[in-house]
Amino acid sequence: MLSLAHVDVAYDGTPAVVDATVEVPDGAVVAVLGPSGCGKSTLLRTVAGLEQPTRGTVAWEGRDLAGVPTHKRGFALMFQDGQLFGHLTVARNVAYPLRLRRARGVAERVAELLDLVGLTGYADRLPGTLSGGERQRVALARSLAADPRLLLLDEPLSALDAGLRERLAADLHGILRAAGTTTLVVTHDQEEAFALADRLVVMRAGRVVQQGPIADVWAHPADPDTALFLGYARVLTGPAAARVLAAAGTPGAGPVAVRRSALALDPAGPLAGTVRSARATPDQVRLVVDVEGVGEVDAVAGPGAAAAPGDAVALAVDPARTAVVSDGP
Amino acid sequence: MTRRTAALLGLAALPVAVLGVFFVLPVAGMLDRGFWPDGRFDPGAVGEVLTRPRTGRVLWFTVWTSTVATAAAVALGLPAAHVLHRLRFPGRGLVRGLLLVPFVLPTVVVGVAFRQLLREGGPLGGLGLDGTPAAIVAALVFFNVAVVIRTVGATWEGLDRRPAEAAAALGAGPWTVFRTVTFPALRPAVVSSASVVFLFCATAFGVVLTLGGSRYASVETEIYLLTVELLDLPAAAALSVLQLVVVVGLLAVAGRARTVADPQVARSVARPARPRAADLPLLAVTALLLAAAATPVATLVVGSLRTDDRWTLAFYRALGSTADGTLVVPVTEALANSLRTAVDATWMSLLLGLLVAVTVTRRSRTRAERRLRAGLDGFFMLPLGVSAVTLGFGFLITLDRPPLSLGASPLLVPVAQALVALPLVVRTLVPVLAGVDDRQRQAAASLGAGPLRTVLTVDLPVLWRPLLAAAGFAFAVSLGEFGATSFLARDDRPTLPVVIFRLIGRPGELTYGTALAASVVLALTTAAVLLLVERLRVPALGAW
Numbered sequence: 001m002l003s004l005a006h007v008d009v010a011y012d013g014t015p016a017v018v019d020a021t022v023e024v025p026d027g028a029v030v031a032v033l034g035p036s037g038c039g040k041s042t043l044l045r046t047v048a049g050l051e052q053p054t055r056g057t058v059a060w061e062g063r064d065l066a067g068v069p070t071h072k073r074g075f076a077l078m079f080q081d082g083q084l085f086g087h088l089t090v091a092r093n094v095a096y097p098l099r100l101r102r103a104r105g106v107a108e109r110v111a112e113l114l115d116l117v118g119l120t121g122y123a124d125r126l127p128g129t130l131s132g133g134e135r136q137r138v139a140l141a142r143s144l145a146a147d148p149r150l151l152l153l154d155e156p157l158s159a160l161d162a163g164l165r166e167r168l169a170a171d172l173h174g175i176l177r178a179a180g181t182t183t184l185v186v187t188h189d190q191e192e193a194f195a196l197a198d199r200l201v202v203m204r205a206g207r208v209v210q211q212g213p214i215a216d217v218w219a220h221p222a223d224p225d226t227a228l229f230l231g232y233a234r235v236l237t238g239p240a241a242a243r244v245l246a247a248a249g250t251p252g253a254g255p256v257a258v259r260r261s262a263l264a265l266d267p268a269g270p271l272a273g274t275v276r277s278a279r280a281t282p283d284q285v286r287l288v289v290d291v292e293g294v295g296e297v298d299a300v301a302g303p304g305a306a307a308a309p310g311d312a313v314a315l316a317v318d319p320a321r322t323a324v325v326s327d328g329p
Numbered sequence: 330m331t332r333r334t335a336a337l338l339g340l341a342a343l344p345v346a347v348l349g350v351f352f353v354l355p356v357a358g359m360l361d362r363g364f365w366p367d368g369r370f371d372p373g374a375v376g377e378v379l380t381r382p383r384t385g386r387v388l389w390f391t392v393w394t395s396t397v398a399t400a401a402a403v404a405l406g407l408p409a410a411h412v413l414h415r416l417r418f419p420g421r422g423l424v425r426g427l428l429l430v431p432f433v434l435p436t437v438v439v440g441v442a443f444r445q446l447l448r449e450g451g452p453l454g455g456l457g458l459d460g461t462p463a464a465i466v467a468a469l470v471f472f473n474v475a476v477v478i479r480t481v482g483a484t485w486e487g488l489d490r491r492p493a494e495a496a497a498a499l500g501a502g503p504w505t506v507f508r509t510v511t512f513p514a515l516r517p518a519v520v521s522s523a524s525v526v527f528l529f530c531a532t533a534f535g536v537v538l539t540l541g542g543s544r545y546a547s548v549e550t551e552i553y554l555l556t557v558e559l560l561d562l563p564a565a566a567a568l569s570v571l572q573l574v575v576v577v578g579l580l581a582v583a584g585r586a587r588t589v590a591d592p593q594v595a596r597s598v599a600r601p602a603r604p605r606a607a608d609l610p611l612l613a614v615t616a617l618l619l620a621a622a623a624t625p626v627a628t629l630v631v632g633s634l635r636t637d638d639r640w641t642l643a644f645y646r647a648l649g650s651t652a653d654g655t656l657v658v659p660v661t662e663a664l665a666n667s668l669r670t671a672v673d674a675t676w677m678s679l680l681l682g683l684l685v686a687v688t689v690t691r692r693s694r695t696r697a698e699r700r701l702r703a704g705l706d707g708f709f710m711l712p713l714g715v716s717a718v719t720l721g722f723g724f725l726i727t728l729d730r731p732p733l734s735l736g737a738s739p740l741l742v743p744v745a746q747a748l749v750a751l752p753l754v755v756r757t758l759v760p761v762l763a764g765v766d767d768r769q770r771q772a773a774a775s776l777g778a779g780p781l782r783t784v785l786t787v788d789l790p791v792l793w794r795p796l797l798a799a800a801g802f803a804f805a806v807s808l809g810e811f812g813a814t815s816f817l818a819r820d821d822r823p824t825l826p827v828v829i830f831r832l833i834g835r836p837g838e839l840t841y842g843t844a845l846a847a848s849v850v851l852a853l854t855t856a857a858v859l860l861l862v863e864r865l866r867v868p869a870l871g872a873w
Contacts, residue, residue, distance in 0.1 A: 011694070012696050048771070048775055069774070070771065071782075071783075083772040085769065096776055143775075
């Protein structure tokens with residue numbers, strides 16, 4: 001188990017990570033989610049031993065790792081752009097950590113790993129001839145070949161285009177579960193985090209603002225900013241929040257985060273409002289509706305719905321797409 | 330002190346110690362002689378020297394010849410850089426190699442070749458340029474144009490074509506494209522190569538000494554004359570200080586000019602294009618340059634093979650003799666000395682250069698560390714700025730007495746030559762190491778590779794060619810080094826340039842012809858080494 005306790009990291013006196021306390025249980029996949037510049041990559045590099053904490057401890061199975069150099073930690077770090085060795089073939093890249101340890105049966109293991117990442121037959125290619133997605137897969141195979149105690153992934157999918165990202169995210173999820181590797185992944189993309197991880201750590205401005213099992217964090221964002229970062233469209237407060245909660249039939253009063261699809265056009269719905277704008281997408285019609293007693297909110301309608309600006313409409317609330325938020329600062 | 334700082338200092342320890350003993354100490358000794366002539370501080374003498382009319386003349390001569398030569402080298406080098414790095418034609422590699430040869434020709438050989446070309450009865454004797462400043466400027470341009478071609482060419486080669494194409498698509502003509510898009514991108518390279526050429530011109534020794542005699546002196550040759558012939562050490566020290574100040578200023582300018590580019594940006598090497606009609610003037614300039622580079626060399630070769638209007642090998646046969654007792658040892662033995670010395674100087678400068686390059690290119694984590702590295706970087710460039718003559722003389726007066734009685738050590742000459750070659754080695758290796766993405770090393774480390782293994786995996790594959798190229802350059806520099814060696818080589822162990830200079834100073838057809846033949850041998854040896862380097866296809870001379 002990896003445990004960080006009250007870790008501070010600073011560059012030239014400028015704090016990048018402040019008082020981070022995080023645990024990664026054995027076998028778990030933990031995602032650190034945060035906007036760019038929030039210190040999450042620094043956190044990852046600190047775990048890898050590439051940066052030194054100015055305060056606090058990074059420990060593995062209770063043993064402090066201070067003074068243990070990167071190459072002796074047994075944590076494989078996979079970079080955003082793979083960082084394959086350009087002069088080595090795919091097979092030799094993957095074999096690299098195996099050769100370092102003078103392992104036996106290198107060729108078999110390499111073939112096995114290439115199968116695992118879906119690159120059978122790529123052994124003799126050079127990295128320069130591969131697509132971005134293929135390179136990331138090779139990098140993953142190479143990291144897994146190190147048989148790491150902990151796998152560190154730095155934005156593993158963000159360099160890829162959308163379709164590929166979705167496919168590779170699903171693959172990665174399967175591969176990590178199949179290998180049973182304890183993993184810490186850093187990302188700014190909440191979908192990537194949801195696709196890969198069991199647990200979520202949300203960071204903002206160098207601080208950990210929330211962490212827990214992914215469903216819990218999703219259901220109970222710690223504050224309005226976190227809710228917005230997690231993909232909620234708006235956070236309503238005061239009477240507006242009370243009215244939406246009442247319409248959803250959920251008890252509570254505090255601020256409520258609503259997803260874009262939390263309010264849907266429904267003739268029997270309890271909320272009434274006037275359509276301000278409507279935009280059609282292939283799946284649905286996206287509306288902005290001025291709801292009485294709530295104000296402007298996002299809503300959706302079925303693809304065939306006839307809702308034009310100025311129309312009076314009724315809306316229903318889906319409680320599963322709202323979350324009560326703790327009072328933020 | 331952190332472990333990283335300790336490691337940094339550990340790496341830098343050997344180069345710093347060597348530079349301290351073999352550079353700072355001699356130069357300080359030289360200054361000590363000048364400013365403390367009788368053991369007490371007496372700057373009056375120095376001030377007196379700086380106000381002498383002759384000093385003013387020497388200074389003015391140095392400045393104007395260097396300025397004119399630099400401007401000419403840039404004007405001729407830019408078209409050639411385009412032709413040799415952006416166009417595709419048969420024999421391009423050969424032309425590149427040939428145009429690089431003048432830069433590494435020993436200065437003494439360049440001087441001898443130009444004299445042979447311009448002297449009365451020589452092929453261009455009719456121009457009446459022998460012994461004029463124009464001859465010196467021409468030789469300086471001949472010598473330095475390769476620096477411009479290489480430095481600017483390397484940048485030009487890596488320029489993305491698309492901004493220029495975008496400008497053309499917006500309606501800009503070829504000249505406007507060059508003025509508004511291409512040149513601004515090249516400017517850092519042009520400025521830094523120009524400042525380095527100016528530096529080389531202003532500190533040129535062998536060329537000015539052989540062509541200018543005592544009539545025309547630059548600061549560098551004046552230091553030589555003052556120390557060796559007039560024994561006026563305060564004056565020599567004063568000029569050394571002046572030169573050091575100017576050169577350090579220039580280095581700072583060059584350093585600023587070269588920090589503009591982001592070294593980590595992967596360069597896209599554009600595919601060279603076929604020459605078009607618009608390229609004709611540029612091709613003509615390049616052809617002219619090639620002819621201008623070949624003429625002195627050809628004259629030299631012809632001169633070494635002719636006597637009394639017939640062909641002869643007599644001068645080459647004389648290489649095995651002592652030229653009627655003019656020399657202590659035959660030329661062949663001097664060549665053997667030169668080669669032995671060059672081998673020693675090469676491994677020394679490579680070892681030091683590698684340590685320096687690794688030290689200054691590792692990523693800094695703190696501002697203090699960054700400043701320390703920048704300081705070391707500047708420190709190791711200092712040999713570029715101090716005249717080889719000052720260095721040689723400093724060796725003579727500081728290292729030949731207790732506690733360092735190294736005067737008789739056969740390693741003294743190679744050490745001095747290694748220091749002269751060090752900046753060149755460092756500048757060849759630094760861009761390569763700086764261009765390696767540090768995350769490659771981190772990736773290797775995170776997969777379990779120790780520091781040594783990381784170097785083998787990440788650095789060595791990109792470094793071995795530049796390392797070999799740097800070895801070639803160091804070897805060539807050492808073969809031709811004259812300024813410091815002229816002080817340090819013992820009479821019974823002279824190097825080839827020293828012997829050539831001694832030969833041309835003596836009257837007689839046989840000695841002069843032997844000097845020509847010896848120059849050809851030296852030039853051939855150097856050119857062979859250089860063409861070998863060219864085959865490695867390294868962007869030679871690095872980034873200044």
